[in-house]
Amino acid sequence: MEKWDDNKAWFLVLPVFLVVAFSAIIPLMTVVNYSVQDIMAPGQGIFVGPEWYREVLHDPRLHEAFLRQLIYSFTVLAIEIPLGIAVALTLPSKGWKVSACLVLLALPLLIPWNVVGTIWVVFSRPDIGLAGVTINELLGIPYNYTADPMDSWLTVVIMDIWHWTPLVVLLCYAGLQAIPEAYYQAAKIDGASRWAVFRFIQLPKMRGVLMIAVLLRFMDSFMIYTEPFVLTGGGPGNSTTFLSQFLTKMAIGQFDLGPAAAFSLIYFLVILLLSYIFYTVITNLGKGVAK
Amino acid sequence: MSFSISKVDKRVGRETYLADIDLHLESGSQNVILGRTLAGKTTLLRIMAGLDRPSRGGIAENGKDVTGVSVRKRNVAMVYQQFVNYPSLSVFHNIASPLKLAGMAKADITARVGSVAAVLHIDHLLERLPQELSGGQQQRTAIARALVKDASLLLLDEPLVNLDYKLREELRTELRDIFSKRDSIVVYTTTEPSEALMLGGNLVVMHEGRVLQTGRAEEVYRCPASVTVAEILSDPPINVLRTRVDQTMAHLGDGLSVPLDGHLAGLAPGDYFFGVRSHHLFLHRQHPRDIELHARVELAEINGSETFIHMTYNGRPLVVQEEGVHQRRIDEAVSFFVRPRKFYIFDRDGALVRAPLFEDA
Numbered sequence: 239m240e241k242w243d244d245n246k247a248w249f250l251v252l253p254v255f256l257v258v259a260f261s262a263i264i265p266l267m268t269v270v271n272y273s274v275q276d277i278m279a280p281g282q283g284i285f286v287g288p289e290w291y292r293e294v295l296h297d298p299r300l301h302e303a304f305l306r307q308l309i310y311s312f313t314v315l316a317i318e319i320p321l322g323i324a325v326a327l328t329l330p331s332k333g334w335k336v337s338a339c340l341v342l343l344a345l346p347l348l349i350p351w352n353v354v355g356t357i358w359v360v361f362s363r364p365d366i367g368l369a370g371v372t373i374n375e376l377l378g379i380p381y382n383y384t385a386d387p388m389d390s391w392l393t394v395v396i397m398d399i400w401h402w403t404p405l406v407v408l409l410c411y412a413g414l415q416a417i418p419e420a421y422y423q424a425a426k427i428d429g430a431s432r433w434a435v436f437r438f439i440q441l442p443k444m445r446g447v448l449m450i451a452v453l454l455r456f457m458d459s460f461m462i463y464t465e466p467f468v469l470t471g472g473g474p475g476n477s478t479t480f481l482s483q484f485l486t487k488m489a490i491g492q493f494d495l496g497p498a499a500a501f502s503l504i505y506f507l508v509i510l511l512l513s514y515i516f517y518t519v520i521t522n523l524g525k526g527v528a529k
Numbered sequence: 530m531s532f533s534i535s536k537v538d539k540r541v542g543r544e545t546y547l548a549d550i551d552l553h554l555e556s557g558s559q560n561v562i563l564g565r566t567l568a569g570k571t572t573l574l575r576i577m578a579g580l581d582r583p584s585r586g587g588i589a590e591n592g593k594d595v596t597g598v599s600v601r602k603r604n605v606a607m608v609y610q611q612f613v614n615y616p617s618l619s620v621f622h623n624i625a626s627p628l629k630l631a632g633m634a635k636a637d638i639t640a641r642v643g644s645v646a647a648v649l650h651i652d653h654l655l656e657r658l659p660q661e662l663s664g665g666q667q668q669r670t671a672i673a674r675a676l677v678k679d680a681s682l683l684l685l686d687e688p689l690v691n692l693d694y695k696l697r698e699e700l701r702t703e704l705r706d707i708f709s710k711r712d713s714i715v716v717y718t719t720t721e722p723s724e725a726l727m728l729g730g731n732l733v734v735m736h737e738g739r740v741l742q743t744g745r746a747e748e749v750y751r752c753p754a755s756v757t758v759a760e761i762l763s764d765p766p767i768n769v770l771r772t773r774v775d776q777t778m779a780h781l782g783d784g785l786s787v788p789l790d791g792h793l794a795g796l797a798p799g800d801y802f803f804g805v806r807s808h809h810l811f812l813h814r815q816h817p818r819d820i821e822l823h824a825r826v827e828l829a830e831i832n833g834s835e836t837f838i839h840m841t842y843n844g845r846p847l848v849v850q851e852e853g854v855h856q857r858r859i860d861e862a863v864s865f866f867v868r869p870r871k872f873y874i875f876d877r878d879g880a881l882v883r884a885p886l887f888e889d890a
Binding site: 418420421423424426427428429430434438439441442443 | 575578580600601605606607609610611613615616617618626627630631671674
């Protein structure tokens with residue numbers, strides 16, 4: 239029992255405990271606190287139990303935003319991941335061209351998110367934007383992202399692809415560069431086709447980085463806020479109102495702190511759940527193939 | 530099948546990787562290429578496999594020129610330093626992959642994979658993925674994949690370097706037996722003299738892109754054509770003493786001389802290098818005719834159950850291999866003994882003039 243006599247060591251844990259408490263637990267509990275109260279004025283709240291949760295979960299506008307968000311995230315993933323892999327495969331593997339390509343690719347990643355939105359505003363305006371004018375005048379296709387929901391939706395998707403595919407490319411490129419030359423030689427000696435090399439060497443060897451890419455892109459796209467806020471403001475109508483914007487409107491626009499807090503927690507849990515599903519699926523994907 | 534390489538050069542940019550390589554290999558032969566890193570071993574293997582083209586010269590199979598024939602059309606198999614297996618395929622499918630690509634029937638594949646896996650003792654692991662195996666098992670899988678397709682040319686590029694000592698010993702013995710039962714041409718590269726001698730067969734000694742000597746392993750060991758070959762072929766490298774020979778005596782320096790008799794008889798006067806392997810230097814007199822030399826310990830390293838004592842004698846580094854584990858103080862004066870009959874005699878350019886008699890080598 240001697241070793242339990244001196245408990246001073248517990249004090250060493252205190253700093254970590256305080257940091258975690260202030261950075262994560264207390265803010266989260268504040269949200270939990272708000273989500274179960276009806277706040278009349280600062281310091282005056284009534285306990286309402288799960289009422290806000292019930293209300294938020296039954297809100298048809300939220301259902302729409304949620305569906306829109308899911309479609310958006312999956313569209314973006316379905317394009318960015320294969321495109322990123324394809325671009326990474328075509329990048330040169332040595333020489334000065336490598337640095338040139340990587341710098342060019344990394345440029346969109348260095349631009350602040352609200353600037354990305356602004357760039358696309360200027361780029362796509364049907365009256366003065368390079369893309370807008372080209373599509374309307376030269377191609378003769380009527381395009382107006384501020385008025386047509388489909389145009390607006392497509393513009394946001396393309397903006398995201400432009401902005402984030404480089405991240406997938408960089409990750410995949412790193413994964414590809416880590417494959418020893420001997421693998422390609424062995425495949426050549428076996429007489430494997432280009433497709434077989436991709437399918438049985440490159441893809442499995444990229445699994446780790448692809449998982450990171452999918453998770454990062456999923457979480458980021460699921461929480462997307464700044465770029466559509468600048469570009470479309472969620473419109474026209476609600477056609478580009480994603481979950482974050484919906485939440486912000488609720489919390490700041492309408493000052494419905496209770497429902498907004500309840501919604502935040504639901505939002506958080508949904509991302510956690512979906513990320514977990516992705517992780518499990520990708521981890522098991524490789525194992526399933528072997529059978 | 531016979532496989533010959535004639536006058537092959539390989540240059541990349543201004544650098545010469547291989548120069549003037551001539552080799553002739555017969556099927557059923559076991560060939561070990563021994564050379565230090567950067568000797569050009571891997572480059573040579575790649576050219577033999579058809580992965581690279583030589584800058585000059587040609588390669589022929591059964592007298593037919595195959596220099597430009599792509600690796601896909603050649604019947605070769607290769608094992609690498611790294612454990613190269615398809616990551617997402619089970620051991621079975623890994624071994625089966627060359628057969629599948631060759632379009633073999635399913636039942637035949639299963640039988641062939643089973644028998645090769647049994648030879649390499651991985652038949653109980655067929656369902657596993659490579660990442661679930663130990664390093665030794667991964668390399669066994671890679672070797673199985675190379676053996677399964679019955680290639681006429683089987684190339685192994687330092688296959689055991691990345692394994693630990695015990696596994697290496699074990700697999701080396703097994704490989705020797707496996708190779709001896711095959712009638713393909715086996716080419717095995719290594720940097721380790723002991724590995725080369727243990728595998729036996731034909732030995733090709735390479736250095737700086739050139740083949741220095743070829744022959745039966747024991748013969749090359751007994752009669753190294755030059756100082757460089759002798760250095761590459763013994764670990765620690767052979768000791769070389771600068772020696773002056775006059776009409777009657779050989780002068781090793783420090784006033785030490787030996788009479789020119791035995792295999793030294795009749796040496797023309799001049800400057801020579803006398804070589805002696807470190808295990809032929811002793812710290813105690815073994816024979817009345819041993820000569821005694823003096824030097825100071827510069828470093829003593831313990832290697833397994835032996836002690837290597839590094840010294841300088843007459844301006845040249847020297848290593849004595851002492852049985853057993855001993856502590857030596859740095860700068861301690863030691864005297865050591867050598868029998869003149871054990872000397873290899875090289876001329877000033879390093880070419881072998883005389884080797885010790887067979888029973889002394």
